[in-house]
Amino acid sequence: MDVLKKAFKKSIWVFHLSTAGCNNCDIEVLELLTPRYDVERFGIKLVGSPRHADALLVCGAVNAHAKPRLLEVYRQTPKPCLVVAFGSCGCSSGIFRDSYSIVGPVDKVLREEDPDVKIVYIPGCPPKPEAMIEGIVMGLGAI
Amino acid sequence: MSKEVMKDLREKLKGKIIDIVQPRKKRIYIRVEPKKAPEVIEYLFFKYKCKFCTATGMDIREGIEIIYHLAREDKNMVINVKTLVPYPNLEIKSIGKKIPAFRWVEREINEMLGVTFIGHPDMRRLLLADSFPKGKYPLRKDFKHSDVNDEDYDYERSGL
Numbered sequence: 001m002d003v004l005k006k007a008f009k010k011s012i013w014v015f016h017l018s019t020a021g022c023n024n025c026d027i028e029v030l031e032l033l034t035p036r037y038d039v040e041r042f043g044i045k046l047v048g049s050p051r052h053a054d055a056l057l058v059c060g061a062v063n064a065h066a067k068p069r070l071l072e073v074y075r076q077t078p079k080p081c082l083v084v085a086f087g088s089c090g091c092s093s094g095i096f097r098d099s100y101s102i103v104g105p106v107d108k109v110l111r112e113e114d115p116d117v118k119i120v121y122i123p124g125c126p127p128k129p130e131a132m133i134e135g136i137v138m139g140l141g142a143i
Numbered sequence: 144m145s146k147e148v149m150k151d152l153r154e155k156l157k158g159k160i161i162d163i164v165q166p167r168k169k170r171i172y173i174r175v176e177p178k179k180a181p182e183v184i185e186y187l188f189f190k191y192k193c194k195f196c197t198a199t200g201m202d203i204r205e206g207i208e209i210i211y212h213l214a215r216e217d218k219n220m221v222i223n224v225k226t227l228v229p230y231p232n233l234e235i236k237s238i239g240k241k242i243p244a245f246r247w248v249e250r251e252i253n254e255m256l257g258v259t260f261i262g263h264p265d266m267r268r269l270l271l272a273d274s275f276p277k278g279k280y281p282l283r284k285d286f287k288h289s290d291v292n293d294e295d296y297d298y299e300r301s302g303l
Binding site for chain 1: 271272273274275281286288291293296298301303
């Protein structure tokens with residue numbers, strides 16, 4: 001496990017998953033990859049499969065259609081993994097809280113599957129790129 | 144020009160409608176019984192050169208009011224056909240059977256408000272999740288968020 005933890009400190013690969021978000025957060029994630037912030041210089045990189053990922057970046061309040069899909073992606077991610085509840089909706093369902101199709105924020109849904117899941121909350125609509133980098137760094141510190 | 148349309152419609156639709164009013168220059172409201180609605184709309188669509196824009200449903204306590212929005216483009220007019228489907232027997236004949244453009248909006252009204260469209264060829268869900276509990280209609284006035292709990296969802300049906 002110590003080897004895993006040591007490896008986890010470097011070059012975080014992120015799988016970006018949108019669970020019924022409004023795409024505002026998804027667009028802001030792209031800003032991290034522009035030359036101004038360029039997170040790839042830290043080795044943070046978006047990957048195409050959850051099986052390659054160290055961290056899941058989950059945007060949006062989870063609705064009934066996305067819930068089984070989010071759980072399936074979480075099961076496929078190698079452990080230990082970091083989950084980033086991204087944006088106001090990911091943290092608390094935001095303004096969609098009392099909507100008929102919403103089944104809960106990211107943490108509530110994932111804790112049903114795995115009570116010890118490590119979640120970083122990055123609030124904001126959308127969060128600033130600095131906040132996103134800090135959030136990931138804080139999450140790594142916690143592990 | 145709009146007066147001609149009113150006069151014409153009054154003559155042609157005599158006996159099929161409850162009333163017809165013109166609140167503004169470019170708009171006509173027609174109120175019909177639910178049984179006569181398909182007949183009136185098919186007349187407007189096929190014979191009267193109207194184009195179908197959309198249909199809306201709303202819970203107005205006594206029943207579900209469905210408004211079919213049709214447009215007559217060469218006269219610059221919008222014609223709204225209103226019909227009230229009373230509780231508790233929410234049934235109306237499907238127009239989508241003859242005019243395919245009505246099918247999706249009828250599916251949406253069916254899942255959101257619980258109106259059954261008799262004769263609709265494909266009455267699956269359109270917008271709601273497949274796991275959403277059956278028999279709950281989220282756009283009705285008496286629906287509350289707490290009516291649907293996580294246990295009510297059937298994730299077996301969600302296609303995964």
